[in-house]
Amino acid sequence: MRADVADLFEFDPGMTHLNHGAFGAVPRVVREAQDRARARVEAVPMRAFRDELPPAIAAAREHAVAFLGVPADSAALVRNVSEGVAVALEALAIGRGDDVVVSSHGYPTVTLAVQARGGSVRRADFGLSATAAEAVAALTDALTPDTRLVVIDQITSPTALVLPVAEVAAAVAPIPVLVDAAHVPGALPDLDVAALGVAFWVGNLHKWAFAPRSAAVLWVDPRYRDRVRPLVTSWSQGRPYPASFDLQGTVDPSAWLAVPDAIAFWHGLGGWSQVERNADLLLRGADHVATELGTAGQPSGIRHAPCMRLVALPPGVAETKEGADALWQQLYAAGFAVPPVSFGGRGHVRVAAQAYNDEDDYARLAETLVSLVGSA
Numbered sequence: 242m243r244a245d246v247a248d249l250f251e252f253d254p255g256m257t258h259l260n261h262g263a264f265g266a267v268p269r270v271v272r273e274a275q276d277r278a279r280a281r282v283e284a285v286p287m288r289a290f291r292d293e294l295p296p297a298i299a300a301a302r303e304h305a306v307a308f309l310g311v312p313a314d315s316a317a318l319v320r321n322v323s324e325g326v327a328v329a330l331e332a333l334a335i336g337r338g339d340d341v342v343v344s345s346h347g348y349p350t351v352t353l354a355v356q357a358r359g360g361s362v363r364r365a366d367f368g369l370s371a372t373a374a375e376a377v378a379a380l381t382d383a384l385t386p387d388t389r390l391v392v393i394d395q396i397t398s399p400t401a402l403v404l405p406v407a408e409v410a411a412a413v414a415p416i417p418v419l420v421d422a423a424h425v426p427g428a429l430p431d432l433d434v435a436a437l438g439v440a441f442w443v444g445n446l447h448k449w450a451f452a453p454r455s456a457a458v459l460w461v462d463p464r465y466r467d468r469v470r471p472l473v474t475s476w477s478q479g480r481p482y483p484a485s486f487d488l489q490g491t492v493d494p495s496a497w498l499a500v501p502d503a504i505a506f507w508h509g510l511g512g513w514s515q516v517e518r519n520a521d522l523l524l525r526g527a528d529h530v531a532t533e534l535g536t537a538g539q540p541s542g543i544r545h546a547p548c549m550r551l552v553a554l555p556p557g558v559a560e561t562k563e564g565a566d567a568l569w570q571q572l573y574a575a576g577f578a579v580p581p582v583s584f585g586g587r588g589h590v591r592v593a594a595q596a597y598n599d600e601d602d603y604a605r606l607a608e609t610l611v612s613l614v615g616s617a
């Protein structure tokens with residue numbers, strides 16, 4: 242780890258952190274900004290809730306939305322992607338008799354959210370070596386006359402791929418598309434949300450944009466804005482979208498209030514040039530791990546996320562969920578926070594790169610993995 246950058250966080254120094262994507266990591270200055278926001282509320286709660294929080298939340302929302310490069314009236318603050326997904330399912334009144342198409346690379350709780358409402362999930366399967374066109378075809382092949390929504394991840398969680406969202410939206414139109422962009426803010430450059438041709442797009446700020454958990458942005462296409470409501474009816478009731486999501490009673494808004502500090506931290510590290518440095522480090526690091534494991538050259542038809550990617554493990558290793566869980570425990574005991582992933586009957590590790598990582602992290606990971614699982 243690069244000590245000077247890692248010191249800006251509150252990590253356990255005994256661990257090598259190669260999993261930024263999963264939960265993010267909150268820099269100390271951002272956590273302190275959140276603490277200050279909380280302390281300000283505690284000083285005079287009545288003043289805070291009556292006078293200060295409504296304009297402060299609106300300002301934080303506008304800051305967050307500007308970071309994504311979309312108009313101020315197009316996106317609301319929500320607490321996380323799970324909440325944004327629930328809002329979209331509610332807006333479309335998804336329920337019994339409705340099909341929702343997801344991909345085999347999708348996030349499992351999205352499937353649970355659809356099923357909890359009585360909807361059916363149809364899974365479009367495609368492998369790691371599929372091309373973008375094959376992924377689009379798998380999703381369109383899964384449509385039925387009852388399909389009311391297609392959910393597609395812009396950066397997939399288990400496989401760290403950048404899926405062809407705009408192509409999927411064009412291919413399934415007029416069926417609305419919900420983009421699970423949990424990993425996108427601060428991680429995927431050249432983002433143009435409005436040009437994707439989708440109905441809903443929701444991304445976490447607490448992964449790659451350094452916000453405290455829980456902070457996320459829900460963008461909604463103009464055609465659907467009059468249908469979206471916060472899950473909790475409170476003091477914003479009756480206000481137009483996106484202000485309709487701002488005031489949720491006494492829910493703690495401190496993560497939202499610290500978003501401007503998080504974005505300032507992201508810029509302070511170098512913004513997109515830092516992301517480029519991370520992507521370059523990851524490319525070399527992941528190649529090194531794969532070479533040491535003897536699994537280099539795995540086919541991949543769709544482009545990898547810039548700062549997260551899979552490295553295949555030797556055959557027979559972590560091929561099941563139980564195997565992947567057991568390897569996680571071994572890696573943790575050896576001082577690494579990095580997730581093994583079983584996908585398509587094959588074991589992998591998903592490695593990430595953030596500003597606090599350096600080449601030595603991947604070299605030591607490779608050495609540890611070879612000692613734990615051998616090489617192909």
Ligand SMILES: Cc1ncc(COP(=O)(O)O)c(C=O)c1O
Nearest residue numbers: 263321322323348394398421423
């Ligand atoms: C692709 C994807 N979607 C959704 C989620 C859920 O995010 P949250 O738990 O913040 O709602 C995650 C979390 O890692 C994710 O990776």
